[in-house]
Amino acid sequence: MTGQTTGATLLEASGLSVTFDGYRAIRNLSFAIGERELRAIIGPNGAGKTTFMDIITGKTRPDEGRVLWGPLSRSLLAMNEAQIARIGIGRKFQRPTVFEDQTVRENLIMALKAPRSPFAVLRWKPRRPDLDRTETLATQVGLGQALSRKSGELSHGQKQWLEIGMLLAQEPKLLLVDEPAAGMTLAEREQTTTLLTELAKTRAVVVVEHDMEFVRRLNCRVTVLHEGSVLAEGSLDHVTANPQVIEVYLGR
């Protein structure tokens, strides 16, 4: 089996439940990921994949359960979105969100790992290492020539890459990526899988994806969500052989 949990457990969620207007979107969900691990989450529409990410990042508060982080097992439920982001959880949304009114450089500088309080930011001055890092990141995502361009002028694909660059700039310990392949060309998909597997060597990465081909290429452990709880977990071949999974998801 490939992509076994490596290192100590980084994030552990257990017994999560969320109810929206009487509808239980997440039901007694448990999930754990190691410090350097790539994990794919699949499941039919409405299975609760995005909601699960919302819980981890502090956007949605669960009715029950707990989410523990790192070797000290700090509870994430007591923190707000910004605090959770600062301890090292980065998130990429389904639609690309970059600050269109600002240049690629400004976008990246805002994302760079640095103190975030107003007073610290007021005192911040562009220094050589930061500028170098900005350039390296831009080059890494193919925007080396576009540093001074307004990001609103970029193509859809370039915006996706800029957002990925911003995520890298944050240097997160856990990266949550929601449907990265949506709207990408075949070549871009391949680039993305390479990048994600590369990233997972130094941190934990969770990828939500519908596209089975994409998941297969990630070559990692897969968690299948259905109606808000885990239906199966294991290698892709293992879960696709599971009759329940075939019934609710693949068989349709």
Added chain:
Amino acid sequence: MKHSFFAKNPSVLLFLACLALFTIAVTVMSEAWGLSLIPTSFVKTLGKTLCLCLVALAMDLIWGFTGILSLGHMAFFAIGGYMIGMWLMYARTEEIVILSLANSPLPATPEEIRQGITSQIFGVVGSSELPPIWSFAHSLPLQLLLVLLVPGLLALVFGWLAFRSRVTGVYLSILTQAMTLTLALWLFQNDSGLRGNNGLSGLQNIPGLGQTSQDVISIWLFLASALALALGYLLLSSITSGKFGSVIRAIRDDETRMRFLGYPVESYKLFVFTLAALIAAIAGALYYPQAGIINPAELAPIASIYLAVWVAIGGRGQLWGAVLGAALVSLLSSWFTGGRAPDLPLGFYTIKWVDWWLILLGLGFVCVTLFAPQGLAGLLQRLAGPLTPRRGGAPLGPDPGALQEKEARE
């Protein structure tokens, strides 16, 4: 460091140069020191206009750059005015009381002086006790401290409550309107301790300068206002041009995303809200000695709405745009409402500008909103567009100072 800041922001230097030219021109043409081309009353109008430009800068910071449509910042402006007004009125009355008691056979005791001041100031509201909020009014340094402290703390507490519960958009605007209305209603009461609807008056008489003519005082206040505007402009352009500026504009455009980048959005909003309140308070403290009188009507909700209209017409998110809008609209407004604009006879109806000015302003506002969302600054920039290379959208527009000068000759 200085060099690189101005090199990167040439419009700042341009603005400061225009403001300096304008200031020198007005001074030279004033009755105090020069050619007597500009009457003292108009020097005061121009000085007040500079203060309004300063508060417009604060509004641009909070609305144009951070995206918080506060409709309450004129309250902080007025509170700044009240705070300085308390000292002006107290110290001036003290002079008068001491003078009048000088003829009595026995030297006046401090208690008698105090009593005299109290009855002079509070006779109109039928109170014989000096309200506790006047405890510091005898001291200029303390009262100057209050100019910053009272609006600053009020903004801090209000902002903390509002932003912590994530009140945004139109709800926040309504809340700020409610704040300024509440303060106005409170001040209207006689037992607020600030003379109810009489407000504070005689503020143009600066204590200790009884022998100095208003011609000279008006120029000093005018120069102080120009200096404050210059410093405010420098401060805000340095804040808004760096990473901090980037962050607040990003909060304006997508605050949720900024949270996921780890930025404590609420702290930024609170910081900006309070800083804008402090700038507004300083502007108010310079404005009311030139206006001579302040009363609770100055905190009416409409005052803060006007402030937003100036900034919208001038151009949000562009510091010189806000200055331009405030100068243009407030000067036009005082021209039209001051009865100086000639009536427009249409044969069947005569347009009296005193009544019609508001409608004209409203139409102007609608037109700007519909056809020039970037305001006059955006229009001018577009006109200048083909001439200047647009490197990263650096603002390179005509100066607001020149426009004020043109206005001044009318």
